[in-house]
Amino acid sequence: MSAEEDVEAPRIDKGKGRAAPLHPTESTPLLASHSNSHQELEDYSTPRRHLCTRLFTVFTVTLLTCVLLLLVIVLIAYSYGSRASDISSDILIRRALVLRGPDRIDVLNFTQEEGLWVQVDGRIGVNAGAALEINSEEDDGLLAGMWKSLGQWGVRTLDSVTVNLSTIHVTSKHDLLANISFPPLDLPLTTNPPDNLSWLQKFSLPIHIKPTNDSSVLLRFAKESWKDGMINVKAAVDEATVSGGHLNENSWRKRLHLDRTDVTSNVRLRIPHLPGLPPPGHDIPFSELVSLRWFLIRSTPDKLVINATASVFNPLPENIAAAIPTLPFTILLPANDSSPIPIANVSTSPFSLSHPNVTLSIAGHVLPLDKSSSPYLSSFLSSYLSAEDAPILISSPLIHGIVVPSLFPAPRPPPQVLRNVTIKDMKIKPTNGGNMAASGTVFARVVLPRGINVGLDVNKVFPDVLIFDGPVSGEDDDPEDKALRRKVNVLGAPPERPLPDPLPERAFAHIRPDDWLPSISTPVETEGDEGSTVEVTAKIVDVPLQVLPGRDKEFRNFVGKVIFGSNGALAGVQGVAAVAVHVRGLPIKNGSGGEMELEGLPFQGSVRIGKKFM
Structure with a gap:
């Protein structure tokens, strides 16, 4: 008989005998043999080691997976962030920023010292997909599609950015034209925008415009732009900050921000042909911009009162609406051998833009005249009564130094005085x-x-x-x-x-x-x-x-x-x-x-x- 046969097989009781107790009882010896006790400890510790091993393995794999995912996200974010930070302002404006309008302009205030305050309504949006080159295309491969999809998901998650600019300095080739400032602005982000402009977001923004004090610079710029048929200016910003999320939002998106300094952008706009005016490329036809429809001059005991209705050509697009408050003007007579002679102060009633001309209701009075100015006033009236349009000059105290030439239309046929x-x-x-x-x-x-x-x-x-x-x-x-x-x-x-x-x-x-x-x-x-x-x-x-x-x-x-x-x-x-x-x-x-x-x-x-x- 082999050695295996010498080992006593476990007895299987098929009768009604009492089974041996599995756990210690009162009759169990207090000191068991050493071999039996060691065997039982091994039987209990083995499954516990297996459980710990499994838990450690799962934890390690999960941690490594999270770290890898985090690294991938960081790399992707860094990649897109680096790409965004490397885009020049000109390219960003031309490729991504879409601005339509203004749809309405309301003049809030105007002072000679501080300039012009306006409320501008329009539509704006940022095609982030175009800026980051992640808009989907038909010939995208699998990897490119996955890469762009991930970028598009990031743009959708970010949703919008807040842009905060310091004062914008607008200059011509050599001179400062104006300083423009406005509060921070929400810019909605999108990818794969539709062909229409339905994705743009409406905005209403108060803007402060402070023109240069040298009005001759503005007049020279206007004349040169009209003669060239092109508006060519440079916009410069000392500091620009772009942060994630909406303006008043307080979330993780605000941790994403981009700071830039000395941002410049060249703006070139072709002046379109304006119906009712000769095409650009010649001198500005100021005398054709304003025409007098009706006027009344009457005497009071101490002054001459003026009431008139004038028509002013409106070169702005028809979709631009604006409410203009009262505007003051001074009427002057040209003098060949001296400075122009102011003869009347007038002001317009508040008005709204209309097309193609704006009708102005004007009221004012004749100014006290020096005796030395009588010859020029007499010459003006003599020309008028001889059916000859009399030259006049128009200025406004709101824009110091700019004088616009015009004509005071004479009656035709000539009056028989x-x-x-x-x-x-x-x-x-x-x-x-x-x-x-x-x-x-x-x-x-x-x-x-x-x-x-x-x-x-x-x-x-x-x-x-x-x-x-x-x-x-x-x-x-x-x-x-x-x-x-x-x-x-x-x-x-x-x-x-x-x-x-x-x-x-x-x-x-x-x-x-x-x-x-x-x-x-x-x-x-x-x-x-x-x-x-x-x-x-x-x-x-x-x-x-x-x-x-x-x-x-x-x-x-x-x-x-x-x-x-x-x-x-x-x-x-x-x-x-x-x-x-x-x-x-x-x-x-x-x-x-x-x-x-x-x-x-x-x-x-x-x-x-x-x-x-x-």
């Missing part, structure tokens, strides 16, 4: 020197154009008259006369006009006094929508009557009609006159009244001369 001109009781007689002299009483009606309803007193006149044999044909005067109307000489009589060349048919004599003629004016009722109206009378006494060169025959024929005609002869009169008027309410500095001279006022009429007046 002097009407019903005649010479009553006219006498023509020889003088001791063999010359001829004329006497009589000049009657005329002075009618100001529509919109000028001022108190008027004509206190002296200066007629320059041609005498015709028979009524005047009514033809327009020579163009050279119009040029003479613009000449002003307040030191004495108006400048002498050269005789027309050639002389008008049937004209035979010329009457021009040596000095102003005192006159008396009486206000009369205005007809229709015309301006102020007065009737004027002035006596002429022995004023030299000069027979025109080569017209002695015409003169003798006229004298013959007067002497031998039963009803005398009808003489036509035509010429230009100057009038000195006192305007009630026109303030004159260091003077007692608002007197000015209006020259170049054309007139024509007729007078019947009988032989008793010869």
Whole structure:
């Protein structure tokens, strides 16, 4: 029998005998043998070691997995963060930043010292996928797709960033144009944006714009930009901070931030063709930007009040709306040998933008004028009354130093200021020197154009008259006369006009006094929508009557009609006159009244001369 057979096999009791106890009992010896006790300890410790081993293995693998995942995430975040930090500002703006608008602009305030505050509404968004090059493409491979998907997940998790910029310095090629500042702004992030702009987020942002104090720089920049057809500026920021999350958010996203210094970006915008204006590439047509539709000037006891309606061309896109508060302006007259002369202060009523033009309601008053400015005001009015657009300048105290040239439109056809001109009781007689002299009483009606309803007193006149044999044909005067109307000489009589060349048919004599003629004016009722109206009378006494060169025959024929005609002869009169008027309410500095001279006022009429007046 083998050794295995010598070992007693465990007995299996199939009867009803009592089984041996597995655990110690009262009959179990207190001291068991050493071999039995060691065997039982091994039986208990083995499964416990296996459990600890398994737990340690699971913990180690889990820890290593977490560390590896963390390293992968850190590497990916570092990769995308490094890529984001390496993108230049210009590339980021061109590739990722999408801005549409402004959709509305509200002017909040404007002061000369601090500049302009506006509320700007628009739409904005950042195509982070384009900036980081993680937008999905059809030809992406498996690894590229996984890599981009992970980046897109990170962008979606971050959701938005907050941008905080220091003051933005906007400069042209050489000069500072303006400083712009605004509060921190939320920028939503997206990847794979749709082709439309539905993914953009609306914003409403208060912006402070402080233009340069040197307004000539702004005007020069505007002229150069229009001439070049391009706006070319550089925007520079000393400090820029981009942090993760929304503006008021307090989460782990705020730990992600990017700081940059000395950020610059070049901005080039082509000026589009603006309907109603010539294409860019030439000088700015300032005179075509503003037109006067209606005006009223009326006298009060102490000043001249102005009300007007003007139309201003609006070059902004139709989708831009803005509410503009009251704006002050000063109207000036150009002076060739001195600084422009301010003549009126006006202000606009609050208005909203409209297209293609903005209608402005204007109210103001005429400023006190120096006596030295009277010639320029007289020249302005004379040009206006001669149907010639008068040049003016427009400035605003809000933008010191910028003066915009414009034109004050003259009425067309030219107004007939002097009407019903005649010479009553006219006498023509020889003088001791063999010359001829004329006497009589000049009657005329002075009618100001529509919109000028001022108190008027004509206190002296200066007629320059041609005498015709028979009524005047009514033809327009020579163009050279119009040029003479613009000449002003307040030191004495108006400048002498050269005789027309050639002389008008049937004209035979010329009457021009040596000095102003005192006159008396009486206000009369205005007809229709015309301006102020007065009737004027002035006596002429022995004023030299000069027979025109080569017209002695015409003169003798006229004298013959007067002497031998039963009803005398009808003489036509035509010429230009100057009038000195006192305007009630026109303030004159260091003077007692608002007197000015209006020259170049054309007139024509007729007078019947009988032989008793010869």
